Amino acid sequence: MLPTSGYKDIITKRGYKYHYYYVPAQGSKKTLLFSHGFPSTSQDWSRLVPHFEKQGYGIIVPDNLGYGGTDKPLDPAEYKGTLLAKDLIDIVDAEKVDKVIAIGHDWGSLIVARLASVAPERIFAYAFMAVSYSAPNPDYDFEAILKAQKEIFGYELFGYQKYLAEDTTAAVLEANWDTVFGIFWPEDPLVWRTDFAPLGALEAAIKEGKKRPLPSYLTEEDKKRMTKALFAGGLAAPTSYYKVQVRELDRDDERTIPKELYYPPTSSPIFFAATDKDFICLPSVQKAQLLNDNFKNHDVTIVDYDSSHWVLLSHAEELGKDLDKWLARIIPEY
Template identity: 45%
Template sequence: MDSSLFKDVTTTRGLKYHYYSSPAVDEKPTLLFLHGFPSTSYDWRHQVPFFKEKGYGLIVPDLLGYGGTDKPSDPASYKYSLMTADIVDILDAEKVDKVIPIGHDWGSFLTSRLASYYPERFVAYGFLALAYTPPSPDFNIHGMLAFTKQAVGYELFGYWLFFAEDGSEKIVADHVDSTLSILYPSNPAIWVTDLAPTGALKAWLLADKKAPLAPYISKEDTDKFVETLKTTGLGAPVNWYKLMVSGLGAEDDKNIAKENYIVNKPVFFAGCKQDYVCLAAPAIATLGQTCPNATVAEFETDHWVQLAAPEKLNGELLKWVEGIATA
């Protein structure tokens, strides 16, 4: 990603966002790539050159708390009603329409809320690993953990509680190699025992356990990860977890109009068969209820599909985007 194509903009609420921008050619749509945790715009290094060459507009921000973007310490600053407004401010600064947001992980959740708050600004929505998530004004973390344990045999999101703890970022900083290996393991099934259940991730890190890295993570990638952690840490990014665990996220969802719970515009979902947290099968089974115009592609990858299978993902996304453009 060409560093000369990064810009900074100050949003209406006074926060600086750092983002990559490349204009569309021949009136093609603009793709808005939204990364997850614990990433930055660097997560899209395999997608940006592919779509840029084909003339698509690209906006790829470091999301709030990450990279070159501001890092407020108050979890309330990370409300989705506020962050979606920030994203729209970026679109306004770039004067773009015909925008298609494509999110991964928490970026998928943000994409869901763009559909909730600003449906008029987008022509379609892409979700990688985590499918469209309807508003959940009654969300409770402990209720969700109990439900997932009963449904699939283990808690899916117990690690949220660790990241929401005060001081979790210091534990991560003290065990960088251990963190890297559990987030990007060569054997994704270890998430069932050592990431997802409550207390498992903290125990892994405090024991300084390590596992072989996934083959798609290069030496350059690990160096970038270590550099990012040393430079900015995770003190700000963990606020995305604190928001949800505290109940502020559910409270925020109460502001969403009921008519915006269903997404009728085109939706793309990349289901990852070896993702043991964002489970593909149940997401696919229920997607039609909330996204009646959905296209599903399944991948034999772990959670990080844009890194693990970039050529296949890029091809599927291109086919879907071209279908929208010609519909």
């Protein structure tokens, strides 16, 4: 657990309160900014942060908008990627940090990616867990993507997003949480292929009401803690991330981004942790987003993990060591 004594609050320029864990850097050490996804809080990084904190790194770990001690607006338009990225820069500004190494997981990876569009001068390097870099796409067509995924992979990778984006779904998740927990954090990663990803699968699995065992990387105490943190504010706000995606609310916002800010500067190294047992964020698809001409002049490091989507929980020690190697290479004074 990240100690509660290390948390602070800030009001961003948008007027939202953000709750975040903060440790100042020692000497010339860089500051690491961690951004979590769904359904998580800053505590999801608690197995990785101490490794870097002991080495003197500065640490910033916010509860992203909709989670934990941070405000939870219910208007999905407040969760556009560029807005969330600017919120994180407000935190960085408040701590008077010049540049950070931004590290994201799941939806947190999208926020980290948008930092390249709204404040590339503030990011020294980028690291992505499970979800790779995603460039702005003002022509995003959710239904067309589902159709293409079904044709290529045999099932819709993002079919569950349509269900999570419905206004009534949050209440259903909360009312059936024991079942939902076993789907979101399954012992067998293949559950995501059968009972989560495809269109209609998540809703059907919840109605079935099957209870599943916890994965090896979580205890009953972990489940109680995570549940308490998520239920404190409910799941209506967190599901807004999916409403933005499915309802294509980012389109107009992303049209304002100049093409030259679609990708990080070539001077910013990139690390990607590919999760080989992830049946939604398929490693082949995620790697392809970094192994194309848009990144041919970038310093890209890709490491594969025998892990489900939740690599930061199941493989924290291994991940920490690999990030150490990467940091030692990209930071001269490391």
